Amino acid sequence: GQQLNQSPQSMFIQEGEDVSMNCTSSSIFNTWLWYKQDPGEGPVLLIALYKAGELTSNGRLTAQFGITRKDSFLNISASIPSDVGIYFCAGQWQGAQKLVFGQGTRLTINP
Amino acid sequence: DTGVSQDPRHKITKRGQNVTFRCDPISEHNRLYWYRQTLGQGPEFLTYFQNEAQLEKSRLLSDRFSAERPKGSFSTLEIQRTEQGDSAMYLCASSFASGTNEQFFGPGTRLTVL
Numbered sequence: 001g002q003q004l005n006q007s008p009q010s011m012f013i014q015e016g017e018d019v020s021m022n023c024t025s026s027s028i029f030n031t032w033l034w035y036k037q038d039p040g041e042g043p044v045l046l047i048a049l050y051k052a053g054e055l056t057s058n059g060r061l062t063a064q065f066g067i068t069r070k071d072s073f074l075n076i077s078a079s080i081p082s083d084v085g086i087y088f089c090a091g092q093w094q095g096a097q098k099l100v101f102g103q104g105t106r107l108t109i110n111p
Numbered sequence: 112d113t114g115v116s117q118d119p120r121h122k123i124t125k126r127g128q129n130v131t132f133r134c135d136p137i138s139e140h141n142r143l144y145w146y147r148q149t150l151g152q153g154p155e156f157l158t159y160f161q162n163e164a165q166l167e168k169s170r171l172l173s174d175r176f177s178a179e180r181p182k183g184s185f186s187t188l189e190i191q192r193t194e195q196g197d198s199a200m201y202l203c204a205s206s207f208a209s210g211t212n213e214q215f216f217g218p219g220t221r222l223t224v225l
Contacts, residue, residue, distance in 0.1 A: 040218075045215060097159050097212065099154070099156065
């Protein structure tokens with residue numbers, strides 16, 4: 001089963017607003033990844049984080065690797081309609097290859 | 112298109128039938144992963160290969176499931192005697208063995224078992 005707690009489960013915002021979501025774990029991860037998934041498609045990698053405290057941006061997206069290595073945050077600034085979708089966090093333990101995913105945050109944007 | 116490809120995109124089958132899915136990874140990637148995703152959940156790991164060797168299998172991968180990657184390139188995932196609980200999206204991902212090991216996903220195969 002899922003070992004990551006992702007919140008919120010869903011968000012309804014107005015176009016142009018900023019968005020924040022986070023992911024927490026009971027165990028320490030070596031890598032945090034953030035993906036976006038559109039209906040009927042596979043997840044698309046947005047940002048990868050490798051060091052505790054790391055802050056990485058990809059356009060309007062910014063993600064942080066928590067200091068405790070048990071959490072991560074994703075922020076989207078000035079949301080636009082194409083940001084609609086489901087955002088997943090994924091963690092990877094040191095030495096492991098598999099990813100462990102959160103339950104996802106569904107983002108809906110009202111124009 | 113140089114991304115991960117999967118075939119078919121959709122499969123509808125009757126309970127008890129066997130199905131096989133194919134995944135073609137990004138050409139220079141030597142690691143290949145299979146995940147399963149049910150409605151409203153994140154993907155769950157099934158198994159992964161490094162080149163042709165299957166190095167890890169999840170306990171989700173029952174004895175009705177088998178995956179192969181005979182030449183270290185494409186991979187197949189077979190489900191025998193399908194059950195309604197097998198209905199899900201089956202996702203394939205690939206990565207380099209060295210470096211950051213970022214996993215890139217294909218579009219998935221949606222399986223519906225009637």
